[in-house]
Amino acid sequence: MTGKIRAEFGPGGEVAFVDPETLVVEAAALAGVELQTPCGGKGKCGQCRVVTAGDGLTPPDEVEVSSLSEEDLAKGVRLSCRARIVGPTQITIPAGSRITTSTILETGLVDGVPAQPNVRRAELALPKPALGDQRADLRRITAGLGAGLAGCEADLDLLRELPERLRESDFAPVAVTIGNRLVDIRGAGGIPQAYGCAVDIGTTTVVAYVVELESGHVVGTGSAPNPQGAHGADVVSRVEFADQTADGLQTLHEESVGIVNRVIAEACGEADVSPRDVYEVTVVGNTCMAHLFLGLNPHYVARAPYIPVVDQPLRVSAAELGVRVNPRGEVYVLPNVAGWVGADTVGVVLSTRLRESEGPTLAIDIGTNGEVMLWSGERLLVCSTAAGPAFEGAQIRHGMRAAAGAIDHVRATEDGIAFRTIGNQPAVGICGSGLLDAVARMLDLGVINPTGLMVDEAGAAQLPPAIASRIAGKDQDRHFVLATVRESGLDEPIILTQRDVRQLQLAKGAIRAGIEVLLAETGLRPADLERILLAGAFGSYIDRVSAVRIGLVPSLPLAQIIAVGNAAGAGAVMALASTSEREKATQLAEAANHVELSSRPDFQMLFMETMLFQSG
Ligand code: FES
Structure with missing residues (x-):
């Protein structure tokens, strides 16, 4: 440890011994504290702030001086992506600068999307019928809802109740529409807010976020292990179970809907929201998980040439699917790209704004299947790579x-x-x-x-x-x-x-070979990348120094390797909060160039090479 400098991080007391001139963000990572660096160290986001006293850091550079206020600088606030350690130092990390699983949902990507939901709640004050105004009840409501809903429709069961509900409210009801369909009408105060739920059906974990649709804010979350894990940890074993067991597909479908209902109930409970006030559910997941949720047979998804039943976005009735929200609610499943590249990948591309990145940017969602996405500056490429369950x-x-x-x-x-x-x-x-x-x-x-x-x-x-x-x-x-x-x-x-070391080598080699294939396809080298985004719970918690050290990801300065939390789930939230984001998701799925690794002659060779533990 000769020549190393001691850096201590509060409030946890984690310690690292680092070389002089090490960036604070890198020293923190060495101490096991992962900091947010959403802008990749450009000094634009200010979310990597830390606080220090004493003179253990380099003086603020021009980027820090222009992005931090004089008051902050006087208090010792620094940007961890710019300040370097030159002497023993104690650094305090504000809670907001640390990475948490829900970082992406708490810190702005979603909050930055103007709410433009498909579900609208309107408090109406309608003129009462008279001999001079004999409009039908539905036409009266439609007029009250505004010109955009001239073609408003309603389910027969709601129409049957409409006259009484309207009159009980003294023609001042609260109405809820999904698109141009009237789905609920109650008396004043009957529907204080309209909510939606965004669900990420992972192979391992299922997560739900309750969203207040008027503001687009996440107000509650729920998560639970995917019970299908009892039939195998990976997608292939689930498909085999569906194929080889009597009622296997039905069992998996019921388990999927059951766990979705459970996490929605948990998220609603946390937010003190009645599931009856949840009108729309958006869903992301890998293609197989989405098929099982819908009760579609994934048989051909798992076998070459890997054909899904459907790749467009799907809108289905919540009641028909057995999803326990408002009985007239709808479920919107985001589009997938291919048999092995699902709506979860579309969610990551959407929420990270990958295709709007200034320079070449790589995004990786590491799990049993690793999804790799590359924006070259001109093209969006995606692939799926079988990492296995070591991670x-x-x-x-x-x-x-x-x-x-x-x-x-x-x-x-x-x-x-x-x-x-x-x-x-x-x-x-x-x-x-x-x-x-x-x-x-x-x-x-x-x-x-x-x-x-x-x-x-x-x-x-x-x-x-x-x-x-x-x-x-x-x-x-x-x-x-x-x-x-x-x-x-x-x-x-x-x-x-x-x-065990060999198992990790196989997993790491599969992911890195996928990265190398996409880079080769665009003629880019690892050093050409401006940022690497690590999505998913695993991506958020891994130590970036270690990920570079073993060669899992290309070697970039640490501040340019950014953990983006549950980006797939964030994509589902965005698609729930905004119909333009929903359209964007469909365009992204269509624009993505899927690279099928099993058809690439260079994949095996790259896989052998990338199994080596070396950074670069
Ligand atoms: S200011 Fe954005 S990462 Fe430091």
């Missing part, structure tokens, strides 16, 4: 989901390694972000080489004793002890085996 902690000896007790961050210390667990609980396993960190640190320490091979006994003897003593076993069972029995919450040490 979810599956098929790893002590792997687990990101839950209490999972090792989620590993860092080097003066005499070895240290780890952090979720919830500061005793370590019971290692999740994807911890796995990535552990392998990066093992590379740094020389425990594995760039081919992923763990040192043999002779090699281990060359390492510091504190590290060498953690290496044991033979061949595929050769392993590195991350948590000793004393540090572990189990009756055994938590280890990372040679086999």
Whole structure:
């Protein structure tokens, strides 16, 4: 650690030892604190602010001076993407500068979209019928709703109730329309607000956001594991279950609708909203998840040449689908691009404004399937790559989901390694972000080489004793002890085996090969990228230093590698809040050039090359 400078981050007390001139954002990442950098370090967004006292940082540069007020500068506020560490320092990180799963929903991308919902709520004051005004009830309401709704329609069951409801309200009702369809009418105060729900059906987790449609604000969230996981962690096993089990498709469909209802109910509960006041639901998910939700057979999605039943946006009745919101509500499923590139990818492209980026920008949604999106400046390319479940902690000896007790961050210390667990609980396993960190640190320490091979006994003897003593076993069972029995919450040490390292190599190689294919397709080099956007919960929590170290993503300055939270879910929220965003999503799905990796002769070769752990 000679020549390294100590930087401590509050309020958590995380510490990193860094080289002089390290950017604050990079030092924070080394300490395990991920900061937001939405503008990629251009000093435009101001969301990477930190506060410091003393003289451990470089003086404010011209970008900081022009974007921070004099008052802020006097208080020690700095931009972590510009300030560099030159001496021992203590830095406080405001809560708003940290990355959280819902960062994207809380901090502006969605808030920046003017509300223009398909669902409208109107308080009417209608003229009462008279011998001189014998208009029918529906025509009277239509006139009250304004010229834009001249062709207003209504369901028969609502028409049957209309006369009484109108008169009970003394012709001053509250009406709700979806598009040009009248779907609800109640007395004054009967519908205080109209709400919608945006749902992201992930292979692993399903998330719902309740949105107050007049403002476009998210007011409640709910999430739960996808119960289809009981039939297999990945999409292919679900399709096999649908194919090979009696009523398999129906079971998966019912599970999907059931979990959507559960997360909507949870989100409504959090916001104290009645599901009856939710009139529209927008849905994103990979193509297979969307098919199962709709009860469409995904058989041909999963087999070459991977043909979905439908790729256009779909509008269906909530009641027909069994979605428990207002019985006259609608469900709008965003379009997919191809069999393996779904509406969730469209959601990411929409919410990150990828196609409006100034320079070449890459977006990656890392999961069991990794979706890679590249905006070259002229073309939008997308592909899907089978990363396998290692990032979810599956098929790893002590792997687990990101839950209490999972090792989620590993860092080097003066005499070895240290780890952090979720919830500061005793370590019971290692999740994807911890796995990535552990392998990066093992590379740094020389425990594995760039081919992923763990040192043999002779090699281990060359390492510091504190590290060498953690290496044991033979061949595929050769392993590195991350948590000793004393540090572990189990009756055994938590280890990372040679086999685990290989699993991570396969996952990382698949994602990186997908990136390289898209870059090759546009003639760009990794260094030409201006920004890399990491979407999804995993992308938001991984340590960017480690992701670059193992070569999962191209090597860019850290501030240009940006975690964008649940961007797919944010896309569903935007499509709910604004009909123009909905149209934009359809245009993006049509404009995206899908690259089918399995048909690319160079994919296998690139995959072999990118399995190496090297940054670049
Ligand atoms: S000001 Fe935007 S990342 Fe620093």
